[in-house]
Amino acid sequence: MKPDAKPALFGRIPILGRFGLWIWRNPLIAPALLVVIVVTQAPFILTVIYSLFRWNLQRPENTAFNGFGNYLDIFRDSRFLDSVVTSLSFTVAAVLLSLLVGLVYALLVHDRFFGRGIVRTLLITPFLIMPIIGALAWKYTVLSPIFGILNWIVRQFGGTPIDWIGMYPVASVVAVLVWRWAPFMMIIILAGLQALNDDQREAARMDGAGPWAETRFIVLPHLKKYLQLSGLLGSIFIVNEFDVIFMLTQGGPGTATTNVPFLIYQSVFYSFDIGHAAAMAVVIVLGTIVVVTYLLKLLGSLMGDLD
Amino acid sequence: MLTELGRQRASGGVLRAALAAGTVLAAGFGAQDALAQSGRLVIGAVNNAEFVAMRDLLPEFNRLYPDIEVEFQLVPENEVRARITTDITTQSGIYDLITTGPFEVPMWGRAGWLEPLDALMDDPAYEADDVFQGYLDGLSHDGKLYAAPGSAQASMLYYRADLLEAAGLTMPEAPTWDEVVEIATALHDPAAGQYGLCLRGLPGWGQMGAPLGTVINTFGGRWYDADWNAQITSPETSAAIHFYVETLQNVTPPGVTQFGNQECGQAITTGQAAMLYDDSSWAQVFFDPETNPHAENMAVAMAPVAEAGSKPSAWFWTWAWAVPTSANNKGAALAFISWATGPDYVPYAAPLVGWGNMPGPARQSQYEASSSYSEFAAPFMAVLDRTLATVDGVNGTHYEDTPYTGNQYIQIPEFQDLGNRCTQEFSGAVVGQQTVDEAIGKCQQYAEDVAVNGGYRN
Amino acid sequence: MAFWNRRPAAARGIERASRLRTVLAWGVALFVSFPFLYLATSGLKTEVEAPKMPPAFVPVPEFLNGIPFTYTPTLQNYRLILAGDFMPYFVNSAMATLVSTLIVLLLAIPAAYALTLPQTTSKRNVLFFLISTRFLPVVGVIIPIFLATRFVGLLDNVLALIILYTAMNLPIAVWMMRSFFQDLPADVLDAGRMDGAGTFHELTLIALPMVKNGVLATAFLAIIFAWNEFLLALTLTTTRAATVPLYMISFMSAQGLWYAKMSAAGTLVALPVVILGWFGQKWLVRGLSMGAVK
């Protein structure tokens, strides 16, 4: 392993160093790299530039260089800070619950039983469905005060219909996110379970471990790596979640479910305030880098030797 | 048919000539390219029933203009605004024709983003005299018309006469808000799935913002004083917001923060809501037995006011057709406008898709279009006429001086964001995320930011 | 003492779950898939029946009408949707998805292969760079992407989506394909080199045929991500290139009688990927874990 083999971040522009120029002469890699850089890096550089300008699409005459003014503005704006908190709480809650639920799913379906294939299939379905359709289904078939099955049940027990999304918006969004991401966690955890040597479990049984002890002392320690991986990947996807919030709550009521991506979306497409939106985007990208750095280290250790 | 065809063509012809000159000067487009009545025409419109129906009638348009290939995109209101505004402000040329309204049109006209349509007015075949002047005023800037009224509306109060009667209640012709809430409370019976009133709770300056705006006006409130000091926390404005939020909390269906124009309309046709304060374009739906099982029990009243004797308050809105200067096919766009808003559309379309799917009347002749229509239009026409006659929906119904124009909105670009953010906060207050005063405080802060950042106040 | 002594069922083997667990697993599975199953079943109702409570779950033939929780299915919603303007959306989605997936494979396979070759250096940097781009929030770059798309004249053009989806899926595809290539026995590739295969023949004649399943799995994942993509489609397409998510957002606000039609449309849109997923679930693991977990 070379001493300088640290994880690369996207802030590190390949043309400028590290990768060395040879990579561009590698006809097998260069095209893929070029596409990714042009489509993802170039726009990000533009975003950084935009973030330094006062620029509202509706008032082009008002455009001017603004230095770090946009950054000052967004950090003074309670909406942005709130959305950061919202993003973080969604992420923490949804990731932890998804992990837990995913683990339960995985433990439920790991061993063979009647119809295991079908059960697994049903369990991963939420992850496959287009997110906006998943959200639509929840909004209208489950949570809706009028058509929703939940309120029908409530009414059977003599309750009055509840506006779930209105009254419990955060819980509603987290519920949908967990519904959608727990299968993702399950898939990775299942892979971990499959990698667990049956001999080990059998040996534990020979040594007198009951199902609980077996899970606690053999299975869970073995799964640690997999739980870490799924948790971290899940965090990165969930922190950027947009589709479900767009469809389910539009960030509301109030700003209860406005996370950073949705706030940026609103800033761009409802306020047309490019400067502020870009500043927020830069901040969230920088924030993501912290997590990604850790993730890459973890991935690196999971991948074993590279180079 | 032949005469109709001829007239449409003629109208297009005059327009073409007139517009060609203006366009060449203004934008430097070649007249030939810009005004061809052929090719691809991309329309972006709000997905209201009248435009959905219009899309279904495209074969008729194509019979008149066989060489125009129409691509009609219909999107919910909040989304359509986002997409259209992005297109217009970046001059992207996505749309050749858009639905927009009196909030944006004067600003966009001034910015040079919309084509002037005065030529359309000058075309005798268009019968411009027939169009209500009030709507045209709202769509003009500096004496130039930038959009043609497609579906016009003013706000009014709908109610179920049968339910009121059963409860021994009567509705004044021009009720106050207190009276409305009193009646709504009497009729509100959630256990039976019966709700007193539907009122837009969906955030958005064009959704909750519209009825709320009129409540603020009639309560004597305003967004800014003459010096651009935000007035959300002023006693009048604050009282209006408190009233609106509490009404939503007390007498509306569950989930009201997700109810916009469409959802509230459904609440009436499904019999859930006893009353609805919303726009006049619903009248055609509500009074038509084909589209509303309770049609014969529907009645309307003037938009409620703060107290008896207050000056009438209502919002005016027009979904209007405009041609962006960045459009690629202005000729086809104009042809479509003249078809969709011309004097022949309603008489032709109403028998095919029903009165409920007609645009809100922007032309006097729509009321006289057929005897059956005038018959069922009679109950609400009186109220609408009176509203149109007494309310200044363009310059506002404020009691106090304001530095801005606009009625249920204020005509500055930043209002779109401000209105969205404030209504979002208010909807948060409706479901108890925060107190009304907290929401008002935030809204006040946003409004102050807009005044300063927008350069309205130093 | 030993717990399993008292529980012969558990002792019989690791691979058999208890009956309680079987029931539990089925219960959870049905609960979890309820929103989708109910959506699918509502698509087969009439508009009048769809919003009715108590909910009807079970489609039955007409003569069995009246049994609680049942209804008579109809295909009228599907007929309406397919006769309407749904197909162009569907075709656009299919185009964007399939073409981008094809390009992804064309670009990712050689790159991934090169990243397993011993003479390639900086593998770690390239791989980590690639995957880090996948973690960028798309909203963070949506403005420049919109403006750039406009600049090159590709607004409302499927080509724009194809390019973006390609870039979006490339990193994962490279990671995934690489993990498959890496599992190939090194000897076989060495044998190929001894036998005179250049890199091109080594890849096409030896390595690629051996990772057929890997290619399918990669394609499968790329298809899922591209098909379900929402924000870019929403922002960059209008009419001509509009994909199914745009069709779906018209159901965001209640519009006349729309519940059954929405359900049918949602089912129709979700189904291709769901079916694909049912067949390819075993491949999901590698893709979703970037190949870190085999």
Place this chain on the structure above:
Amino acid sequence: MGHITLSNVTKQFGAVEVIPPLDLHIEDGEFVVFVGPSGCGKTTLLRLIAGLEDVTSGSVAIDGTDITGVAAAQRGLAMVFQSYALYPHMPVRDNIGFPLRMAGLDKAEIARKVEAVAETLNLTGHLDARPGQMSGGQRQRVAIGRAIVREPKAFLFDEPLSNLDAALRVNMRLEISELHQRLKTTAIYVTHDQVEAMTMATKIVVLRSGIIEQVGSPMELYNQPRNLFVAGFIGSPKMNFVTGETAAQHGAATIGVRPEHIALSKDAGDWKGRVGIVEHLGSDTFLHVTVPGAGPLTVRVAGEMAVRFGDTVFLTPDANKIHRFDAADNAMSRRP
């Protein structure tokens, strides 16, 4: 036709030097076996010759031509891998024909040559089978077929028999030897099994940590190991080493005696010891005897021997066959 010369060849993996500077000459037609414990660099050396690894410095020449930078395929060598490395998606016919196809031969000629090779290797009936359907021995033959079909200048074998079971291994050993007799093509064969080395090689190269300890014919290595390592590595059971007083008596730091060069008696001899484990092989008997002052020794006795655990026996090394080593483990001359 195929003599190979390595001059001053080194190989580093990162900072680790796997092969220190090394020279080696292989004559045309030789059967050279690289042998050594695992990790000694023998496979690396083979791969350097094959061109599958690049040398860090030095040069490789075949028939006097420097081929240091030449790609593996262009070196005119063929290789048989430990795992056989057959292409699983191709039938046997295509597997064997692959190098010819890469060389651009036309189809008819490929078919003809493949048939011919299949004939010699008894694979004719299996040409359309896939490797996955064949037994280990058959796969090995296919791998060999793929190597010989292109008539290389030399064969490279990388532990080709280690995946086979014991019986098959002996068979294949003979087959490969026979093949070499017939083709007379230079062969380089890597193994960690000194029996394979002894039985097949015309020349053995003993490697340790990338360094050539000794090169020679099997018998040279057996009779005149250059140092303690070679002495211990070649021969089975292993040579006995005795140090201390006993060695000093022979004027050496260490003396080595092969088990077969010790005479055993129940009555008298040089060393007295107690019998430990006795291994009866039928043809031979191996006794593990503990001799005070000399340590544990292994003794090989032809035929069956009636001794039991705990018996006392006397051992006498064949004085002419005692190997002496100095303090640096290098062999000293035989006692005069």
